[in-house]
Amino acid sequence: MSLPLLPDRDCGGCVECCRVIPLNLPELAKPTGELCAYCVDGAGCSVHAIRPQTCRVWFCLWRVVELSDDWRPDRSGVIVRPDGVEDGIITLYVVRPTEFLGGEDFFATVAGWIAEGIEVALSIPGPVGTYPARAVVTDWLRPAVEAGYHPAFVDRVLRSLDRLAEHDFQPDGVTARYAVAS
Ligand code: SF4
Numbered sequence: 001m002s003l004p005l006l007p008d009r010d011c012g013g014c015v016e017c018c019r020v021i022p023l024n025l026p027e028l029a030k031p032t033g034e035l036c037a038y039c040v041d042g043a044g045c046s047v048h049a050i051r052p053q054t055c056r057v058w059f060c061l062w063r064v065v066e067l068s069d070d071w072r073p074d075r076s077g078v079i080v081r082p083d084g085v086e087d088g089i090i091t092l093y094v095v096r097p098t099e100f101l102g103g104e105d106f107f108a109t110v111a112g113w114i115a116e117g118i119e120v121a122l123s124i125p126g127p128v129g130t131y132p133a134r135a136v137v138t139d140w141l142r143p144a145v146e147a148g149y150h151p152a153f154v155d156r157v158l159r160s161l162d163r164l165a166e167h168d169f170q171p172d173g174v175t176a177r178y179a180v181a182s
C-alpha cells in the first residue's frame with residue numbers, strides 16, 4: 001500500500017522503521033527489531049538510491065496525516081502503522097514507552113479517532129526476531145474517552161501495554177541477509 005505523503009515532511013533523524021519492520025526479500029532480509037545493517041546512525045540509508053522497493057513505499061502514518069511533530073516515531077516511541085487504515089483500523093505500534101503516551105496530544109488524537117468510529121489497536125515488539133503482540137483496544141479505551149477523563153485513559157493504555165508484554169512472542173523465522181548490490 002502506498003499512501004500520498006504530506007509535503008514538507010521528511011523522516012529527519014528517525015530510522016525506527018529500519019529497525020522494527022521485518023523484511024524478508026531476496027536482497028534484504030532482517031528479523032523484526034534488528035536495525036538494518038544498511039542504516040547508518042545519523043545519516044540514514046546507505047543504499048538509498050538502490051534500496052528495495054518495499055523500503056521505497058513503506059511509510060508510517062506520521063508521514064501521511066497531520067500529526068504533530070511530537071508524534072515523529074523516534075520522539076514519541078509510537079509508529080502509527082499504515083496497514084489496516086483502509087479498513088478503518090489504526091495500529092499504534094509502541095516500540096518504546098515514553099512520556100508522550102501520557103500527554104494531552106496522544107489522548108486528544110486517539111480520542112478523536114475513536115469518536116470518529118475508527119478502531120484503535122495497540123501493539124508492542126517482542127524480543128528481536130519475534131512477531132509483535134497486538135490487540136484491538138477501542139472498547140477498552142472508550143469509557144475513558146467518552147468521559148473525557150485523561151488519567152483513566154492513560155491508565156488503560158498502560159495496562160494494555162502490560163498485558164501485551166505477557167504475550168508468548170513467536171519467532172518470525174527470518175534469517176538476516178544483506179545482499180543489496182552496491
Ligand atoms: S535498506 Fe535502507 S531504507 Fe531499507 S531498511 Fe535498510 S536502511 Fe532502511
Ligand code: SF4
Binds near residue numbers: 059
Ligand atoms: S518510522 Fe516513519 S518517520 Fe520514522 S523513518 Fe520510518 S517512515 Fe520515516
